[in-house]
Amino acid sequence: MSTTQKITFRSMTQADLAPALYIRKAAMESIATSQQFGWTPAAPRTNEHLLNTDPDGCVVAEIDGLIVGFAQALQRGDIWFLAQLFVQPEVHGMGIGAGLLGLAQQYGRDNGARVFSVISTAQPVSQSLYMRHGMFAFAIGYRMSGDLEPLLKLPEPDANKKRIVDCSGWQDRIADMDRELFGAERRQDHAAYIAGGVSVGDVTSFGVTRDGALAGYGYSIADGGIIAPLAAYEPADQLPLLRMGAEWLLDHEVGTGNILVMSHNATIMTALLAAGWRIGSWTFLMASEQFGQFDRYHPAGGVLL
Numbered sequence: 362m363s364t365t366q367k368i369t370f371r372s373m374t375q376a377d378l379a380p381a382l383y384i385r386k387a388a389m390e391s392i393a394t395s396q397q398f399g400w401t402p403a404a405p406r407t408n409e410h411l412l413n414t415d416p417d418g419c420v421v422a423e424i425d426g427l428i429v430g431f432a433q434a435l436q437r438g439d440i441w442f443l444a445q446l447f448v449q450p451e452v453h454g455m456g457i458g459a460g461l462l463g464l465a466q467q468y469g470r471d472n473g474a475r476v477f478s479v480i481s482t483a484q485p486v487s488q489s490l491y492m493r494h495g496m497f498a499f500a501i502g503y504r505m506s507g508d509l510e511p512l513l514k515l516p517e518p519d520a521n522k523k524r525i526v527d528c529s530g531w532q533d534r535i536a537d538m539d540r541e542l543f544g545a546e547r548r549q550d551h552a553a554y555i556a557g558g559v560s561v562g563d564v565t566s567f568g569v570t571r572d573g574a575l576a577g578y579g580y581s582i583a584d585g586g587i588i589a590p591l592a593a594y595e596p597a598d599q600l601p602l603l604r605m606g607a608e609w610l611l612d613h614e615v616g617t618g619n620i621l622v623m624s625h626n627a628t629i630m631t632a633l634l635a636a637g638w639r640i641g642s643w644t645f646l647m648a649s650e651q652f653g654q655f656d657r658y659h660p661a662g663g664v665l666l
């Protein structure tokens with residue numbers, strides 16, 4: 362495309378969700394080819410969830426009426442997170458990414474965001490863009506995968522803890538935990554997980570209590586073998602939760618798991634490596650200032666964090 366063509370930006374609509382997936386696919390395939398790593402397609406329901414919860418943080422770029430890029434940002438409390446920003450590879454270098462990012466960040470500024478954050482690939486161009494917009498790396502995110510069966514050797518909830526097999530009635534306690542460990546409530550995201558609104562496959566929630574108080578929670582998603590998000594007040598309590606997530610996936614005939622682990626989380630990282638899991642690629646958690654307790658909060662991934 363000619364650089365003389367006019368670039369316009371506008372709010373994202375439901376009709377933009379399908380072309381946005383194609384743009385993401387083309388952009389990720391280009392990155393994967395240059396950096397030689399695998400990638401996971403985004404779930405269409407996740408894109409729709411973000412458009413429903415944060416419509417003012419979702420924007421697209423067009424050239425002559427053709428969508429060539431998009432961004433989706435969410436804000437929870439005073440934490441703004443850039444969930445997605447992708448530009449068609451053929452129009453790189455035209456300032457489209459910077460334009461989309463600026464508009465998405467304006468959504469956060471208009472709503473009093475204190476922290477601006479993103480999970481970025483290792484691409485120098487991407488890292489430079491985010492640093493110019495005030496976000497700097499403070500953690501590495503490792504994309505890991507492996508057999509779920511060895512996770513059954515992790516400890517079960519001990520005698521002082523009880524299992525929760527459905528967290529739908531624990532949302533107030535989960536909101537308390539998210540405020541402490543993530544930095545903000547995420548009720549709309551939990552509602553989507555519980556309702557199966559983030560994936561086309563089966564999803565379950567689970568947790569553990571200690572003396573009637575919530576000690577930790579987690580989710581398993583059959584599509585992709587995901588165990589996340591997952592959180593616990595005590596780092597060691599993540600291990601029985603990880604085991605519970607693996608048990609559910611194996612019961613649903615999913616044998617391989619995939620997880621994005623933050624470098625702060627030595628508990629989960631050590632357990633997965635001992636189980637024979639391998640690192641496939643890595644990304645960087647970048648932010649205007651550090652936030653969250655990522656040694657005890659295991660994020661949903663690079664889109665919903």
